[in-house]
Amino acid sequence: MSTEPQTSQAADVDELLAEYDEERPSRTLSRRWERGVWAAGLAVSLLVLKQVFWPFAKGGQYYLVIFLAVTLPLVFLCYRPRGRRGDRDDPGVPDVVLAVAALAAGAYPLFGGFDAFLDRQGQLTPVDVLAGTVLLLLVLEACRRTTGLVLPVICLAFVAFAYYGGYLPPDWAISHAGVDFGQIINGFYNDATGFYGTPLDVAATYIVLFTIYGAVLNASGAGGFFVDISFAAFRRSRTAPGRTAATAGFLLGTVSGSGTATTVSLGAVTWPMLKKAGYPRENAGGLLAASGIGAILSPPTLGAAAFIIAEYLETSYLQVLLWATLPTLLYYLGIALAVEVDARRFGAKPVDVDAPSPWALLKRGGYHFLSLAVIVVFLALDVPVYSAVVYATGVAALFALVARRGDVRGWAWAMVDSLSTGVRSALPVIAVCAAAGVITSTITKTGLGQELASMLVDAAAAVASDPTAVLLVTAVLAAVAVNVLGLAVPVTASFIIAWVSIGPALVELGVAREETAMFIFYYSVLSEVTPPTALAAVAAAAITGGDAMKTMWRTCKYTLPAFLVPLAFVLTDNGAGLLLRTPLVDAAWVFAVSALGVAALAVVTGGWLLGRARWPERALCALAAAALLYLQPATIAVGLGLLAAAVAVHVVLRRREQHA
Numbered sequence: 001m002s003t004e005p006q007t008s009q010a011a012d013v014d015e016l017l018a019e020y021d022e023e024r025p026s027r028t029l030s031r032r033w034e035r036g037v038w039a040a041g042l043a044v045s046l047l048v049l050k051q052v053f054w055p056f057a058k059g060g061q062y063y064l065v066i067f068l069a070v071t072l073p074l075v076f077l078c079y080r081p082r083g084r085r086g087d088r089d090d091p092g093v094p095d096v097v098l099a100v101a102a103l104a105a106g107a108y109p110l111f112g113g114f115d116a117f118l119d120r121q122g123q124l125t126p127v128d129v130l131a132g133t134v135l136l137l138l139v140l141e142a143c144r145r146t147t148g149l150v151l152p153v154i155c156l157a158f159v160a161f162a163y164y165g166g167y168l169p170p171d172w173a174i175s176h177a178g179v180d181f182g183q184i185i186n187g188f189y190n191d192a193t194g195f196y197g198t199p200l201d202v203a204a205t206y207i208v209l210f211t212i213y214g215a216v217l218n219a220s221g222a223g224g225f226f227v228d229i230s231f232a233a234f235r236r237s238r239t240a241p242g243r244t245a246a247t248a249g250f251l252l253g254t255v256s257g258s259g260t261a262t263t264v265s266l267g268a269v270t271w272p273m274l275k276k277a278g279y280p281r282e283n284a285g286g287l288l289a290a291s292g293i294g295a296i297l298s299p300p301t302l303g304a305a306a307f308i309i310a311e312y313l314e315t316s317y318l319q320v321l322l323w324a325t326l327p328t329l330l331y332y333l334g335i336a337l338a339v340e341v342d343a344r345r346f347g348a349k350p351v352d353v354d355a356p357s358p359w360a361l362l363k364r365g366g367y368h369f370l371s372l373a374v375i376v377v378f379l380a381l382d383v384p385v386y387s388a389v390v391y392a393t394g395v396a397a398l399f400a401l402v403a404r405r406g407d408v409r410g411w412a413w414a415m416v417d418s419l420s421t422g423v424r425s426a427l428p429v430i431a432v433c434a435a436a437g438v439i440t441s442t443i444t445k446t447g448l449g450q451e452l453a454s455m456l457v458d459a460a461a462a463v464a465s466d467p468t469a470v471l472l473v474t475a476v477l478a479a480v481a482v483n484v485l486g487l488a489v490p491v492t493a494s495f496i497i498a499w500v501s502i503g504p505a506l507v508e509l510g511v512a513r514e515e516t517a518m519f520i521f522y523y524s525v526l527s528e529v530t531p532p533t534a535l536a537a538v539a540a541a542a543i544t545g546g547d548a549m550k551t552m553w554r555t556c557k558y559t560l561p562a563f564l565v566p567l568a569f570v571l572t573d574n575g576a577g578l579l580l581r582t583p584l585v586d587a588a589w590v591f592a593v594s595a596l597g598v599a600a601l602a603v604v605t606g607g608w609l610l611g612r613a614r615w616p617e618r619a620l621c622a623l624a625a626a627a628l629l630y631l632q633p634a635t636i637a638v639g640l641g642l643l644a645a646a647v648a649v650h651v652v653l654r655r656r657e658q659h660a
Contacts, residue, residue, distance in 0.1 A: 027078050028089050037077055041420030044070055048208050048423075052386050062114055064196040067204040069106025071423070071430050072142055073099035078427060079145035098138060105135040109190075121190045122183070129182050132189035136438070139195065143435040146428035151489045154497075155435050158442040159184060165446060173455060176446045187441040194441040198311045199433035199496055205386055206307040206317075207429050212422030213393045214301075217371065219414045220400030225365040226251035227269050232358045238348040241277040242287060242339030245270045246332060249291025250298055259303075259491075259528050263292030263536045267543035274544075277348045281546030286554025287342075288543070289536040290335055293529050293559065296491075298328040300376050303525055304429050305495035309517045310385075312499065318379035323518055323579040326591050327565055330578075334561035334598045341606030365403075371396035429492055436496040443500045453504035456481075471509050475570050478502050479523050479563075486527020494524040506570055515569040518579060522566040529555045557605040561598040564629055568594060574631040593636055597628035600643055609650045616653070620646035 029037060047070065056063045076099040077091045091099070108131040109117040120128060136159075140152040166178025179187075188194035217223070230248035234240035248270060252262045267288045274284040296303035299321040306324070310317045342348065371392040378388035401411045443449040460473035481502055486494040498520045506516045528536050531552040541551040556563075569575040576582050577590030603621040607613050613621075620642050627639030 027080055030090050033090050037074060038420045040074055041423040042416065044423045045212060045419035048204065052390055058114060060201060061192060061196050064200055064204055065106065065109050068195060068200060068434060069103055071427065072102040072106055072138060075142040075145060075427050075431055076102065078424060081145060098141065101134060102138045105131050105138060118190065122186055124182055124186050124190060129185050132185035135195065136188055139431065139434045142431040146431045147490050151432065151435055151493050155438040158439050162442045162446055174448060174451050179445055187445055188438060191441060193444050194437040195434050197437045197440055199308060199436045202307045202311050203426065203430045203433040207304050208423060208426045209386055209389045210301060211426040212419055213389050213396065215418035215422040215425065216393050216396045216415060219418045220368065220396055221403060222368040223252060223265065225368050229358060229361050232356060232361050238350050239339055239343045241273045241279065241348065241351055242342060245274065245287050246291045246335045246339065249295055252295060259293040259296045260536045260539055262295045263289050264539050264543065266292055267540055271543050273351050277351050278346055279348065280346065281544040282550040282554045283342060285537065285540035285544040285546045285551035286558050288540040289529055289555040290558035292536050293525060294331055294335065297324065297331060297522065297525055297562065299324050300372055304492045305521050305524060308495060309521060313513055313517060316379065317385040323514065326578050326580060330565050330594055330598050331562045333595055334602060335558055337599060337602035338558050338606055341602060341608040345606065345608055367399040370399065432490050432493045436493050439497055440500055449500045449504055452501045453508055456502065456505040457508055472571060474505055474509060475567055478506060479567065482520055482523035483527045483530050486524050487530060491524050491528065494527060495520055498524060511570045512576065514579060514581060515576060519566045519569050522562060526559060526562055529559050560601050560605055564601065565594060568629045568631050572631050590631055593628050593631060596643065597625045600625035600628065609647065611654050613650060614653060617646045617650045620649065
């Protein structure tokens with residue numbers, strides 16, 4: 001194979017990622033600037049590793065102050081002030097000024113002694129307030145450059161609410177006494193709930209390490225191996241193209257960690273095969289987007305919000321992985337059934353794939369799976385997650401050396417480059433997590449979260465009187481709210497905002513915090529495939545050449561189980577079984593019933609049972625799915641009856657058609 005097509009394809013992937021991925025540095029720096037940013041990224045990675053093995057004696061907040069001070073300037077160097085590339089892509093004088101200001105304002109708490117700065121908590125000096133205000137504006141600008149204007153505007157709205165809350169009518173539920181501007185800045189700058197709260201702590205402790213791990217895996221050739229093994233596993237059958245796309249998407253997610261990035265990388269490789277098999281452009285795009293998003297819903301490397309869940313709930317990351325296991329199986333079951341239906345509805349053709357046998361590939365590159373196994377095994381042995389990922393990164397690096405057959409120099413440069421690349425990839429998440437501190441601090445100081453939760457419950461009670469109905473309406477309203485929020489802000493920010501503002505409503509109605517957290521997590525992620533701003537689907541449409549809006553709706557077809565299964569978490573106590581929070585026997589029957597519900601949904605969206613399904617069978621299956629996913633004995637019995645009726649009606653209508 002010639003190198004020219006490969007280079008062209010790589011360039012196309014980079015352009016698509018720069019256009020559609022909301023968490024990717026978009027500047028192409030000149031050699032001189034690239035070297036400087038590369039060195040700074042490497043220094044930050046060494047700082048993170050230093051904190052893992054030799055933590056600062058002055059505590060975690062001291063480390064976070066340093067971390068934000070050295071990473072925030074990089075945002076102004078790596079990201080443009082506007083979305084489009086100009087004639088010059090290097091940072092200009094304003095960018096350099098902002099970077100220097102970010103370093104100064106970020107490091108200001110260290111200038112006169114960090115302990116002395118902390119002692120002034122609640123009584124900041126005018127210079128302290130000025131430095132904090134500058135840092136606030138710089139964090140919002142960094143967030144605007146990396147993810148758009150919406151989140152900074154939301155943050156400013158929260159600041160205005162904190163300051164002007166005393167002017168709201170007293171009879172308004174959200175009114176409060178108002179907070180002095182100095183106290184607002186104090187909450188952001190000198191408090192553990194502001195810039196240096198849990199979100200930034202997670203970004204600086206876990207997320208950076210996982211992005212470095214992903215960069216090392218990518219440098220070792222794991223991405224190419226995962227695609228090759230997916231192609232080889234299914235070989236030649238009419239369902240092989242769809243199965244390959246779904247499997248490769250799941251595996252590639254361990255490398256990229258981004259749903260949109262996985263979609264683009266996956267589409268560049270598998271779209272020609274899907275096209276050759278006869279997939280319509282929109283259906284292929286929907287499958288690619290669903291497979292890409294599934295990567296950040298799936299263990300062992302979930303999206304960034306999963307680390308925040310572990311911190312908020314004070315549990316282990318392994319526990320969060322376990323909670324995600326059964327929903328992940330149901331998600332991919334839905335995709336697998338949709339693939340089977342598509343192969344029959346569209347008359348997909350087998351595609352000959354020029355690939356070696358799976359066993360030959362495993363012998364040659366199976367070591368790429370070992371580092372993933374190291375993470376899971378070490379977590380099971382109660383090794384801290386940050387240590388586990390460092391060890392896994394070391395294992396991946398050592399096997400990369402073996403793969404290079406003794407090219408120590410080339411290997412060393414690749415690994416060092418991965419350290420810098422991993423930090424650079426995490427910059428958007430760092431900006432978002434720092435900005436999220438503005439929202440969490442404001443909600444803490446004003447009590448807004450509890451008031452919003454009460455308003456949500458009251459709205460549900462206005463349309464329903466029975467407690468069960470109130471919970472159902474609240475859950476549906478919460479799901480819609482999280483999805484709408486996710487249309488405007490990245491997944492991590494969406495989860496944080498929803499957790500502090502919407503989560504208390506479900507907890508107030510008796511839903512466990514664990515189920516609430518996973519409910520919000522899933523809907524935050526699924527906002528990336530929700531019309532009208534589904535970036536993953538738009539990127540997939542750009543690859544296949546299909547209509548963007550039609551691709552979004554096809555994506556919803558593939559991901560429909562993921563939209564409905566989270567409701568099962570919160571509506572009944574049996575839903576806890578889907579998170580493996582019940583005895584295994586209970587979890588097994590809950591999973592089996594939910595799988596039948598997902599199968600019924602596949603009939604509804606795919607229009608296929610034993611043959612083409614008409615509206616009577618599809619309507620019965622829709623009701624069956626709703627009843628089965630409620631996970632109560634009475635509704636399960638109703639659901640099974642409806643599903644049996646759908647099959648019976650289908651058989652009768654099919655026989656009549658055959659006789660006719």
